[in-house]
Amino acid sequence: MLPKAELHLHIEGTLEPELAFALAGRNGVDLPYASPEQLRSAYDFSDLQSFLDLYYQLMDVLRTERDFTELAEEYLARAAAQGVRHAEIFFDPQAHTGRGVEIDDVVRGLAAALDGAQERHGISTRLIMCFLRDQPAESALATFEAARPWFGTAIHGVGLDSAEVGNPPGLFREVYDRARDAGLRLVAHAGEEGGPEYVREALDVLGVERIDHGIRSMEDPELVKELAERAVPLTVCPFSNVRLRCVDTLAEHPLPAMLEAGLLVTVNSDDPSYFGGYVEDNFAGVREALRLTESQLRQLARNSFQASFLDHDETRRAALLAEVEAHRF
Numbered sequence: 364m365l366p367k368a369e370l371h372l373h374i375e376g377t378l379e380p381e382l383a384f385a386l387a388g389r390n391g392v393d394l395p396y397a398s399p400e401q402l403r404s405a406y407d408f409s410d411l412q413s414f415l416d417l418y419y420q421l422m423d424v425l426r427t428e429r430d431f432t433e434l435a436e437e438y439l440a441r442a443a444a445q446g447v448r449h450a451e452i453f454f455d456p457q458a459h460t461g462r463g464v465e466i467d468d469v470v471r472g473l474a475a476a477l478d479g480a481q482e483r484h485g486i487s488t489r490l491i492m493c494f495l496r497d498q499p500a501e502s503a504l505a506t507f508e509a510a511r512p513w514f515g516t517a518i519h520g521v522g523l524d525s526a527e528v529g530n531p532p533g534l535f536r537e538v539y540d541r542a543r544d545a546g547l548r549l550v551a552h553a554g555e556e557g558g559p560e561y562v563r564e565a566l567d568v569l570g571v572e573r574i575d576h577g578i579r580s581m582e583d584p585e586l587v588k589e590l591a592e593r594a595v596p597l598t599v600c601p602f603s604n605v606r607l608r609c610v611d612t613l614a615e616h617p618l619p620a621m622l623e624a625g626l627l628v629t630v631n632s633d634d635p636s637y638f639g640g641y642v643e644d645n646f647a648g649v650r651e652a653l654r655l656t657e658s659q660l661r662q663l664a665r666n667s668f669q670a671s672f673l674d675h676d677e678t679r680r681a682a683l684l685a686e687v688e689a690h691r692f
């Protein structure tokens with residue numbers, strides 16, 4: 364299995380239907396589906412919003428610290444089987460605090476799984492807290508302050524997700540300024556459904572270090588040139604783009620053009636329970652549909668470690684990069 368880092372993964376998007384039913388039973392939550400199979404058959408999306416509606420609805424089964432530990436533990440076991448050696452994991456605190464779950468329960472629960480991940484699964488981890496861009500900037504600021512005790516220990520970065528179009532990055536300038544001052548790493552979703560101007564604004568106004576998705580950057584040649592020159596990583600999610608109809612088919616995905624343009628692209632799973640596969644499944648999918656060469660696949664794996672926030676452990680980054688070079692397909 365090709366060793367890789369996963370840099371674009373929403374932990375809530377790893378909630379498999381079977382676990383959703385188990386947690387619903389334990390927590391006394393009524394799900395409007397008869398079985399995990401029936402729930403899975405509802406995973407047919409027309410756009411980002413149609414996915415988000417179900418994604419937020421199903422989160423209602425996540426109530427206790429233990430629920431978050433089990434969610435993350437299931438992901439880590441699956442990720443290890445898919446060759447993941449380092450994972451930078453998003454979570455959406457506002458989607459939980461908005462339902463009355465304490466942010467400390469969420470973070471403590473996730474951290475309990477992540478803390479032992481290297482020993483149990485051979486996976487080093489970082490946790491990135493995302494703000495919901497379709498909620499007011501004041502809510503992001505309040506969430507940021509509530510999470511402050513965890514900065515530098517459990518939480519190492521901030522991101523921006525949820526419905527993109529009509530919710531431009533610039534609305535969140537203040538919370539990103541505070542995050543930078545607090546020493547956190549900065550990323551944002553941009554150029555998924557929104558145009559290249561969202562990517563430009565995330566870079567220029569928020570000062571992000573990485574762009575999540577960024578596929579629509581390809582519509583602006585000047586932007587592509589700058590992203591390549593500055594080696595700004597783009598965390599691309601091929602299965603997600605097809606399932607949310609940002610791209611018609613996997614065979615038409617812009618990934619090869621992005622590689623050709625010299626962009627620092629990586630391949631990731633986004634919300635693997637909903638989009639039909641984990642990260643190695645995405646690698647296998649693009650390999651087949653886009654006829655990627657072994658050299659391109661190795662480049663994607665190399666990029667994933669280069670783009671990762673492993674700056675605190677360059678020894679590990681070097682060891683993981685050496686594993687990529689030693690890999691035999």
Ligand code: ADE
Nearest residue numbers: 373524525526552633634
């Ligand atoms: N939240 C979870 N997955 C997302 C995606 N692909 N885009 C925006 N917000 C998300």
Ligand code: ZN
Nearest residue numbers: 524552575633
């Ligand atoms: Zn995402």
